[in-house]
Structure formats: C-alpha cells, structure tokens
Amino acid sequence: MKTIPRIALLLYPEITPFHFSVPYTVFSPISTEQPLFELKVAAEAHIADTANHGFQVASDGGLELITSADIVIVPGWHDLNARPSTELLHALQQAHQRGALVVGLCYGAYALAYAGLLDNRRAATHWLAEQDFRERFPHVRLDTNALYIEDSGLITSAGTAAGLDCCLYIVRKFCGVQAANRIARVMVVPPHREGGQAQYIEQPVAHSTKDITINKLLDYLRQHLEQPHRIDELAERLSMSRRTFTRHFQKATGKSLINWLNDERIQRSCELLEAGSHSIERIAELCGFNNTVSFRQHFQRRHQVSPSVWRRTFTGH
Template sequence: MQKKPPVVALILYASFSPFHFSVPYLVFSAAQPEGPLFDLRIVSSGADSLSAERALTVHPDGGLELAETADILVVPGWHDLDARPGDDLVGVLTRAHARGAHVVGLCYGAYPLAYAGLLDGKRASTHWMAEQDFCRRFPRVKLDMNALYVEEDKLITSAGTGAGLDCCLYLVREYYGARVANKVARTMVIPPHREGGQAQFIEQPVAASTQDAQLNILLDYLRNNLDRAHSIDDLAERTAMSRRTFTRHFSKATGMTLVDWLVNERLHRTRELLETTSLSIDRIAGMAGFQTPTSFRQHFKKRFQVSPRDWRKTFSAMK
C-alpha cells in the first residue's frame, strides 16, 4: 500500500504576492508517475478567499484548521512588515512547531515566524533589503544575511524571490532524497542546487564623497590609483596631516580604516571588470591592486561567498 504523501499547508494572507505564492504551489504540486509527492492544501484564516496584489483571487481549500495536522506549513512572503500575524495564525504556527512539523517562512515570510517568537535564539534568513529592519525588530534572532535558506529545529526561512525555489526543493530532498528533487528541478528547468548565497546580490555601495572636502580629493586620487600600494604615512604626508590625525579623520569621514576602505574599493573594481571585460583573473587582480591573485581570490570569496570565476559566469555582460 502506497504511503500517504506529506501534507503541505500553504497559508494565504491579505494582499499576498502572486510570485511567492506560486513558488511553493508549483513545487509541492509536483507529481511522479506513482502519484503526487505532497498533499497540498491552500488555507486561510476563516477560509476566506483572498486577493493578491493585482487581479488574482485564490479560493482556499479551507481554514487554518486544515494546517493543524500538516507536515509542512508555508508562509509565502508577507504583505506588511509592520503587521503582526493574527492570534489564530500565531497559534497554528506555534502548535505546528511544537508537534514537530516543518514551519517555513519564504522571503518576508520570516516575519510572521519571528513575530510568533519561534525564531528567538535561532538562525534565520530573509531578503537582504530587510536586514536592518528585521534586526531592529527581532534582536534575539541570529540573522544570516548570506544564506539562501536556513533550517534550525525544523524552522526554515529563505532569502528573497528565487531563493524560495531553493528552499522548497530542499524540502523535497528532505522527504524524498536527491534523485526525486533533481527530477522536480529538471521539470521546472532550474538548477537542483545553487552555489553561493545572497551576499553576492547585496548592494554594498561606498559613498562617492564625504563631508570632508580634503579627504574627498584624496579618495578620488586613491580610486584612480588602486593598482598602487598606499601607506598611511604617505597619505598622511599627502594631506599634510600627522599619521594619528590622518587616521582619525579618515575613520570619521568613511567609517572604515584605510585598509578596509581600499579592500572594499578594490573588490568593487574587480566586480566591474569581471562583469564588463574578458580580462584574466590574474590581470584583474593586478589592476585592482591586490598583491597576488591568491589574495584577490581569498578576499573575493570571503566577501561574496563565490569565486571570481563563478561571479563572472553569473553576471558577465560579455556572454
């Protein structure tokens, strides 16, 4: 006799995102010749039909009571970061976690889990654009802003948009193994597992100027001469300051040490060169001022969690 498929409760909320809803809907609706992999149930508070952001209404299979026995509960995004989930949803999520079900928050769906207190003291992920807001609201959560998705104690949270696919495929692997998950991924024409994390997509701009006019001239000089070695003593002399005064002014104006600022600017330069030229990795390292290609690769991997070569494969405009 065939084992019953795991039950997935896909939770609707007001003004839900059609994309975030469609990701788990597509993955957990996947079927094999032997039958469906999951028993997908769309649920909402009061079994109400709900409208998405634009011109889409979904009629659920029932109310939140259908989630009380689900093996997986999925909150696909969240409509308003200021909005706390209702007591009925908090209760369902809390009871599900207590009985050992997987509780999933995709992208901003980490917010209702955090509001419910489920993520306190645990690692979690969400979209990088919400980092400061999330940390301010939920200081007890250990936010990992590089991870595409994080699982701890059967609580799973993911980064934005496409990372929801990675997260859902992870659950397919958990229940059915890599072979089945790979088949589902191939059907959807997506990679079964992505390397790297969302750190490679986070914008990390460095201010083009500061409020210190004298230092602005120096910063322009440094940006135009990143390939050269620069010492604090030389730059202090260039600005007619003592070493101590220069160090203090530079840190106050940029919020960084000279070394950190140079590494940041050099990495920014290497990203531009990787994306817009076909120059070799070694050549790019030298043009950006890294002493050796090995040093460049180490700094790049530490910052973006992928190699320079993989960055080029992903973002190059020379394809």
C-alpha cells in the same frame, strides 16, 4: 503504502503571485509523475479566496489544515508592519510544538518571528529588510547571506527566487536528491545554487565625506587602486602625522585605510568581472591585489562565491 507528507500552504490577503506559485508548483502533483506531497491551501475563516494583480486563489480549508500538516509554509508576507492574527500565530506555534516543519519564505520569516518561533535561532529573509528585521526582532540571529536556513524544525529563506532554492531543499530533505533534481529539470532551474545573498546585495560605495581634504585623497586613491598605498606616504601627502592622518581618515570614512582600499578594490573587481573583457589574473592586477590568490581570498570572504562564479552569474559566461 507509504504516507506522503502533508503540506499546508498559507493564503493571506494581497499575496504576491510569485511567492505563492513557487511552493505551489514545486509541491503540486504536476511536477512529478507520482505525487510526492499532499498539498492543501489553508486560509483563515474570513478569507475564502484572495486576489492580487489579477491573480485569484481559492483555499481548500481553514487554519485547521495546519493542525494536521507535516509542513506549514508561509509564502512571503503582505505587510511587514502587520502582525498576524492571534489565531494564525497560535496555529504556527502549535504546529512547531507538535513537530511539524514550519517554513517562512522571503518575508514569511516575519510571520514566524511575530510568533516568537525564531527567538535565539538562526533565520534568513530578504536582504532589503535586514535593518527593519533586526530592529523588530533583536533576539533572532539573522543571517543576511544565506539563501535558506534550517534551525530546530524551522526553515526561512531569502527573497523571491531563493524561495525556490528553499523548496527544492525541502524536496531533497523528504524525498531525496533524485526527486529534487527531477523537479528542477522540469522547472529548468539549477537544483542547487552556489553562494548566498551577498552576491545580489547592492553595495553602493560612498564617494564623498564631509572632509574636503580626505575627499580629494579618495578621488586620487580610486584613480590609482592598482598601486600600493602606505599610511606614512599618504599622511605626508596631506602634510599630516601618521596618527593625525589615521584619525581623520577613520572619522571621515568610518573605516581604516586598508579596509577602505579592500572595499573599493572588490567593488572595482565586480565591475570588471561583469564587463567580461579581462582575465581573473589581470583583474587582480588592475585592482591592486598582490596576487591572484589574495584576490580570490578577499573576494570569497566578501561575496561567498569565487570571482569566476560571480562572472558566470552576472554575464552568463
């Protein structure tokens, strides 16, 4: 009889119900007719059970469950400033050393990073923690666009729902595509999502700078994004030389004119796509792209998905 993979799902104080319930649901027997995994909830000795927001969970045992697991999952993390205990760090390190798959969902990547497992490896976590994560763990190659990443027996995922994408990936990895598709249908979710975090990251555009003259120009440019704009013409508009204009614009916005225009045009295109009233071709014209091909290329490069996929994602059409 084939041995099914053993999973140790970590329980910790103040755990978020959603982060815990996603892997618990995907890997528990209720998702399929026959159990695909042997799931156990592991906790440190001083944590018999824990509750948060009225959600209470009891553990199946202590950290010794990690020592025999094929897959170890840290479902989020309660406090980015809280370094895991020495016992937990050692358990995660030992699990990885003996060849177990160690998984950090969302902020669970912090626990793996604190253990030193992600040094010099690619990793993902929620985009909100990008700056903090980079400052704390400068040796980790953080990818803030990926929904999930596997590198050297370590898997990390982006925030919240991306944990579900990651869990379905693990099902595909161990049990095949059909099993993952079956669980996805039961949960009424796509078995695989297109694109990455980039399409969900808030990207506010600064509407003013400390340079009043440049601010007036930016307002003008935003009102005329559909038109072509050349440096020489804009410099003449401000009674500046090309060199002086370029220096002032870069200092005020932190970007070159072409990069600023591309950012504004892409931002505007997102708004029009979500409004849903214009064709892709018309949006390309309204945003000042030379043609639809150029628009699609710039959009794909920025958001890792096509304009059509963006529209379907944010409008349902």
